[in-house]
Amino acid sequence: MATGLTYSVALDGIAGRLVCVEADISPGVPGWALSGLPDASVAESRDRCRAALLNSRQKWPDLKITVGMYPADLRKVGSHYDLPIALALLAAQGELPAASLRSCVAFGELGLDGRLRSVPGVLPAVLSAADNGVERVIVPAANAVEASLIDGVRVLGVRSLVECIALLRGEEPPVEEELEPWLADAEPRTVRPRHEDEADLLDVRGQHLARWCVEVAAAGRHHLFLEGPPGSGKTMLAERSPKLLPELEVWQSIETTQVHSLAGLLSRDDPRVSRPPYQAPNHADTVPSVIGGGGRLIKPGAISLAHHGVLFLDEALEFRPSVHDALRQPLESGEISIRRADGAARFPARFQLIMAANPCPCGMAWGKGRECICVPSKRRQYRERLSGPVRDRIDIVNEVLPVSRAEMRQQVGSSGSSQQVAARVAEARLRAKARFAELPWLTNAEVPGFEFRRRCPLPADVTRPIEDLVAIGRLTQRGADRVARLAWTVADLGGRDRPALVDVDEALFLRTRGLHGTSAVSLRRA
Amino acid sequence: MGLETGTVVSDAERAARMLMSRVAEPGDVDACRLVREFSASELVERLRTGRQGRAKGQAWAARLAAADPEQMRRAADRVGARYLAPGDPDWPDLAELRTLESAPRDLCAGEPFGLWVRGPLALGSVVESAVAIVGARASSDYGDYVAGSLAAGCAARGWAVVSGGAYGIDAAAHRGALAAEGTTIAVLASGIDRLYPAGHGGLLENVASTGLLVSEAAPGCSPTRLRFLVRNRLIAALSRGTVVVEAALRSGSLNTARWARDLGRPLMGVPGPVTSMTSAGVHELLRQPESVLVTDAAEVLELVAPIGSAPAPVKRGERIPRDDLDEVSQRLLDAVPKVAPAPVASIAVCADLGPAQALERLAALAQRGLVIRVGGGWRLSPTRSDAP
Numbered sequence: 001m002a003t004g005l006t007y008s009v010a011l012d013g014i015a016g017r018l019v020c021v022e023a024d025i026s027p028g029v030p031g032w033a034l035s036g037l038p039d040a041s042v043a044e045s046r047d048r049c050r051a052a053l054l055n056s057r058q059k060w061p062d063l064k065i066t067v068g069m070y071p072a073d074l075r076k077v078g079s080h081y082d083l084p085i086a087l088a089l090l091a092a093q094g095e096l097p098a099a100s101l102r103s104c105v106a107f108g109e110l111g112l113d114g115r116l117r118s119v120p121g122v123l124p125a126v127l128s129a130a131d132n133g134v135e136r137v138i139v140p141a142a143n144a145v146e147a148s149l150i151d152g153v154r155v156l157g158v159r160s161l162v163e164c165i166a167l168l169r170g171e172e173p174p175v176e177e178e179l180e181p182w183l184a185d186a187e188p189r190t191v192r193p194r195h196e197d198e199a200d201l202l203d204v205r206g207q208h209l210a211r212w213c214v215e216v217a218a219a220g221r222h223h224l225f226l227e228g229p230p231g232s233g234k235t236m237l238a239e240r241s242p243k244l245l246p247e248l249e250v251w252q253s254i255e256t257t258q259v260h261s262l263a264g265l266l267s268r269d270d271p272r273v274s275r276p277p278y279q280a281p282n283h284a285d286t287v288p289s290v291i292g293g294g295g296r297l298i299k300p301g302a303i304s305l306a307h308h309g310v311l312f313l314d315e316a317l318e319f320r321p322s323v324h325d326a327l328r329q330p331l332e333s334g335e336i337s338i339r340r341a342d343g344a345a346r347f348p349a350r351f352q353l354i355m356a357a358n359p360c361p362c363g364m365a366w367g368k369g370r371e372c373i374c375v376p377s378k379r380r381q382y383r384e385r386l387s388g389p390v391r392d393r394i395d396i397v398n399e400v401l402p403v404s405r406a407e408m409r410q411q412v413g414s415s416g417s418s419q420q421v422a423a424r425v426a427e428a429r430l431r432a433k434a435r436f437a438e439l440p441w442l443t444n445a446e447v448p449g450f451e452f453r454r455r456c457p458l459p460a461d462v463t464r465p466i467e468d469l470v471a472i473g474r475l476t477q478r479g480a481d482r483v484a485r486l487a488w489t490v491a492d493l494g495g496r497d498r499p500a501l502v503d504v505d506e507a508l509f510l511r512t513r514g515l516h517g518t519s520a521v522s523l524r525r526a
Numbered sequence: 527m528g529l530e531t532g533t534v535v536s537d538a539e540r541a542a543r544m545l546m547s548r549v550a551e552p553g554d555v556d557a558c559r560l561v562r563e564f565s566a567s568e569l570v571e572r573l574r575t576g577r578q579g580r581a582k583g584q585a586w587a588a589r590l591a592a593a594d595p596e597q598m599r600r601a602a603d604r605v606g607a608r609y610l611a612p613g614d615p616d617w618p619d620l621a622e623l624r625t626l627e628s629a630p631r632d633l634c635a636g637e638p639f640g641l642w643v644r645g646p647l648a649l650g651s652v653v654e655s656a657v658a659i660v661g662a663r664a665s666s667d668y669g670d671y672v673a674g675s676l677a678a679g680c681a682a683r684g685w686a687v688v689s690g691g692a693y694g695i696d697a698a699a700h701r702g703a704l705a706a707e708g709t710t711i712a713v714l715a716s717g718i719d720r721l722y723p724a725g726h727g728g729l730l731e732n733v734a735s736t737g738l739l740v741s742e743a744a745p746g747c748s749p750t751r752l753r754f755l756v757r758n759r760l761i762a763a764l765s766r767g768t769v770v771v772e773a774a775l776r777s778g779s780l781n782t783a784r785w786a787r788d789l790g791r792p793l794m795g796v797p798g799p800v801t802s803m804t805s806a807g808v809h810e811l812l813r814q815p816e817s818v819l820v821t822d823a824a825e826v827l828e829l830v831a832p833i834g835s836a837p838a839p840v841k842r843g844e845r846i847p848r849d850d851l852d853e854v855s856q857r858l859l860d861a862v863p864k865v866a867p868a869p870v871a872s873i874a875v876c877a878d879l880g881p882a883q884a885l886e887r888l889a890a891l892a893q894r895g896l897v898i899r900v901g902g903g904w905r906l907s908p909t910r911s912d913a914p
Contacts, residue, residue: 359803369774369803376774379664380693401801473705474671515668 004091006101007134008084009125010074013298013338013345014258016128018105020070021081023088028064036069038076039296045079049086051112056161061093075343077297080119083108083138086161087168100168105129108140114161118142120264123257123271126150138164146261146271149254200418201240204233206407211237212521213398215421216510218244219428220489221443222482223331223353223393225316225386228400230363234356237400238312241354242278244422245310246429249442252308255348259304262347277309279351283318290319291326292338292347303330304347316355317385324387327353331393334446350446355394357386366401395445395482397513428492444485444492458484462501465508469516483507490521534613541595542566543640544609548598548744549573549589553756555627556582558636566639601745605734607644607718616648620763622789629788635756638742642718645711645738649764652709652738656686657830658765658786660758660779661695661772662804669695669772669804672796674702676769679823681708685830686737688713688765690757691730693723695771695779700733713764714741715749715757722749740764758782759789767792767830769820773807780807787816792829794820847896854879858887859896859906867903 003024009016019036032046050060067085069076084106090096107125109117122143127150129137136154139147144157158164166173201211210226214237217224226234248256257273260266266273281290281302288294292301303311303326313319330336334350360379364371374382414420433442435455441447444456458466466483469475475483486507487499494503508517535543543566550557560569572578573587602609610616623637643649657680659673677687677699686709689696696712703710712733716722718741721730733739742760743753758778762768762785770793773779786793795812797819798805811817820826824838848856861876862868874884888904891897898907 365803367801367803368806372774372803376662376664376777377693383664399801513667515671 002092002094004088004093004096004098004101006084006087006091007103007105007129008069008081008107009105009128010076011078011121011124011128011262012343013347014124014262014300015346016125017071017074018128018132018134019074019076019081019084021084021088021106022068022070023085023092024066024068025061025089025092026064026066030062031064033064033066034069035067036072036076037074038069038081041079041296042069042076042081045082045085048079048082048110048112049089052082052110052114052161053086053089055112056114056165058090058095058161058165059093061089065089078119078121079109079117080107080121080125082110083116083164086110087138087164090165096165096168100170103133103135104138105134105136106138108138108143108158110161116140116142116158116160116164118268121262122146123149123254123261123266126153126155127254127258129153142268145269146257146266149257149272199240199243201237201244201421202412202414202417204236204240205412206403206410207233207237207400209519210234210398210400211416211421212519213396213510214238214241215244215425216486216489216493217241217352217354217396218421219425219443219493220395220432220485221352221445222395222486222489223445224355224396224398225391225394226354226356226398226400227359228356229366229402230358232400232402234400235314238310238314238354238356239278239280240418241312241352242276242310243418244425245276245352246422246426247274248276248308251440256308259300259307259347263300263305265305275309277306278312279303279306279309280312280314283313283315283320287320287322287326290323292336292345292349293340298338298340298343298345300347301336303327303336303349303351306351307348309351311351311353313353313355316357317382321385321387324385324390328387328389331390352445353394355386359383392476392478393482395486396510398510399513424493427495428489431492431495432488444488447485449481452481452485456484456488458487458504459498462487462499462504465501465504465517469508474512474516479511483511486510494521535611539565539567540609540611540640542570543611544598544744545570545590545593545595547609547640547642547742548593548747549586551756552742552747552753553635553638553759554582555636557586558639559627561639562637598745601717601719602642605644605719605745607642607739607745609640610643610649611640614650616643616650618650618653618764623759623763626759626788635759638760640742642741642743642745643738644718644734646736647709647738649711649738649740652686652711653688653764654766655684655831656688656709656711656765657826658688658761658768658782659695659699659771660689660761660768660782661699661770662774662777662779662807663692663694663696664774664804665694665698665772666798666802666804668798668802670698673698673771674705676771676796676823676826677702677710678706678708680826681706681710683823683827684708685827686711688761690715690754690761690782691722691726691733693725697726697729699771700729704732704736710737711764712737712739713757713760714739715743715753717741717743717745717747719745720748754778755781759785762786762789762791765791765830767794767826769794769796769826770808770811771796772798772804773811774803775807775810777807780811783811783817793817794826794829796820847894851891855887855891858884859891862888862891862897862904862906864906867900867905869903873904 005022008019008021010019053060087106091101109119118140122139123146126137126147130150130153138156141157141159147155163173253274260273279302290302330349336349337346359365360374361382362373432444466480470480487503490503490506491499505517506519509519546566573590620637627636659677673695681703687699687703688711689699691712700710710733721727758781761782768786770779770783795808795817812819828838858877861873870885874881897904
């Protein structure tokens with residue numbers, strides 16, 4: 001009777017739990033038992049491990065094999081348990097020194113020929129291992145760079161079981177012929193905005209007010225709603241938004257990279273996500289692909305892939321009501337919980353939301369509206385698809401009308417280029433960051449209420465316009481709070497230490513779509 | 527036998543009119559005339575005995591046979607509705623509608639012979655100081671806001687707000703009046719017991735508890751497109767003037783505007799952005815000579831209130847001291863530099879004046895505090911901002 005033991009990680013959303021994998025070989029009728037609530041993919045480990053071990057010139061014991069994964073009552077999902085199971089078995093046979101597997105987490109899928117395949121979720125798994133004081137992690141070579149992003153843990157990246165065994169024994173790994181890389185292991189298709197490097201705000205003609213809205217939204221990370229007929233430039237403006245944002249901070253990068261790791265989207269050689277991600281799901285996409293969820297394994301959806309970046313919902317009112325409903329939790333708390341009968345997973349989802357929509361189903365309800373073929377009740381119903389709670393959290397609403405001929409011919413000044421706008425946004429963000437020094441939030445829009453009120457009180461002489469609107473019921477308390485945040489962002493962009501009356505007026509204008517307040521800045525900009 | 531004005535109808539006649547409100551389409555000119563000329567009891571009798579010929583008479587006879595007056599009464603009692611007829615103390619003055627009975631238009635409607643009413647007020651006296659606020663169902667945030675403030679403003683000055691209870695501007699107007707704890711009247715296209723649209727059940731109940739619900743159609747009647755248009759004339763007739771807040775080019779509220787114009791009532795419109803589809807209809811309305819542009823409650827009431835009793839303040843920009851000067855002094859003031867003082871001689875040349883004249887006037891301007899003397903020169907006073 002011999003046993004071998006090693007560790008792995010079970011991933012629950014972005015959180016990981018340490019799992020102990022133990023193998024026992026006893027005399028008796030040859031058989032195999034796998035316990036610890038394995039799902040179908042884990043149950044298949046047996047066949048993969050057997051072939052891999054045999055092809056790595058190891059033995060598959062002809063005895064009773066029992067493998068246990070603890071905690072026994074935690075469901076085990078995924079193909080990454082292949083490696084720890086194989087290593088535990090080898091240790092049970094005495095092929096590996098038990099000490100080499102102590103304080104060690106193994107995570108990887110085995111091919112039948114003994115090669116290790118990259119798996120999603122390595123980064124969160126390694127982070128979890130580090131948090132639990134594990135000293136070493138063994139991962140597929142393709143995931144090694146990703147795993148090394150975490151400090152404090154030694155990473156052993158192995159290409160095959162043979163190499164792994166040799167390294168764990170302290171021997172020189174045998175030189176293997178350079179194997180054909182699996183096509184299926186090719187670089188994943190990453191989601192990037194179209195023509196990311198060539199796209200520039202200068203491509204958009206006119207639309208001075210809409211550009212200003214995009215700039216303010218980027219500076220303070222405010223949610224933005226652009227309404228207008230087709231072809232007015234809403235999509236172009238939204239697509240050019242992510243480029244205006246500064247690089248992610250290190251901690252933001254780690255969080256975002258973890259989510260992208262779970263989705264299997266990381267590049268092998270440069271896995272770190274350092275730019276704010278951009279996600280633009282289509283309204284016809286399935287709800288789980290947007291929100292998160294899926295078959296056996298709960299995977300992050302577009303809203304989580306946009307963590308610390310931009311989520312753009314084009315044709316926002318065409319999205320299913322269930323998507324709109326599901327947005328409430330992330331907009332409120334910055335994360336999404338996906339509950340199902342057999343479990344729940346939490347993913348981070350703190351994004352800047354940009355929505356674009358037509359004014360009515362046919363898109364022609366502007367100007368004189370002669371071409372609009374919608375009946376009034378349909379027009380009304382269409383607008384009401386944006387639920388109240390979501391609309392209340394949109395800080396900036398702007399009507400984007402088709403550009404006039406005069407505007408088409410006008411050249412937009414260079415101060416309107418993406419680079420210049422990004423520079424102004426970066427400066428404004430630095431001012432805000434100084435106010436929130438040691439806090440984990442960086443922008444006016446994100447900071448929780450009590451901290452915001454403590455650090456960014458509005459001077460008493462400028463709150464009057466806001467109070468007046470609250471008194472007549474045109475602004476809710478939340479609305480007043482959002483306007484205050486907008487005012488600080490406008491002040492940051494203007495280089496002022498605290499908001500002046502003109503900033504509050506500007507904020508009201510942006511929030512109420514021009515119904516209240518005045519916009520001085522949009523008129524002066526070239 | 528016709529009725530003399532001022533005579534309260536008998537119970538039997540009232541019952542017959544209630545029955546006729548079920549038999550004939552609301553606003554049907556023939557029905558209105560016949561009831562006025564012969565009385566409803568007579569008409570019902572004729573229908574029963576088959577003496578009322580012609581196509582309509584036959585259709586009416588059929589509906590009469592199918593009508594259930596007991597059920598109607600029960601339905602009315604259930605919601606606490608009553609039936610008003612001409613001659614009742616609460617009956618409003620709708621005689622003007624009689625003049626439109628022979629108007630050459632596709633939609634013809636007569637002076638009502640009775641109205642179903644719910645609510646604690648006397649319709650007749652309330653409409654003496656009532657304003658109609660109507661508009662698009664697919665209203666914008668701007669329109670809802672303006673309609674609400676207009677209604678609240680009128681209500682605060684003791685005027686009732688009349689509208690149709692529909693989604694959009696109508697609802698905003700009713701709510702605005704209710705918020706100001708004023709009176710509001712909703713004129714329905716359905717029977718008094720059917721609150722339409724369903725989503726406004728709560729709102730209309732509110733209106734019924736402090737204001738009035740009015741319906742020409744019998745209890746149980748559903749709102750049809752025709753009945754909407756016919757009831758619009760009542761909205762116009764039960765008010766001293768009509769304001770259209772928002773309307774698309776084909777909006778139904780423009781129909782109400784037409785009635786107001788035909789009845790000779792003031793017709794008003796609130797403008798909006800020219801890029802907004804929901805204001806396009808109002809702008810078209812305002813281009814007609816008989817309609818008037820209004821921007822707030824004071825202007826509305828100025829038009830509907832008896833002449834001279836409620837003048838609205840004329841709006842002007844703030845008066846600045848410069849405005850009071852004569853032309854020459856203004857020219858001189860323009861020549862005085864803002865910051866660095868200049869000698870009289872150069873200021874005089876700039877202003878095309880003789881130096882002595884310039885000096886005299888500069889002294890006067892200094893007395894008003896508009897310019898000051900610094901060293902050997904003159905400049906604008908720093909405490910006054912003379913920007914136009």
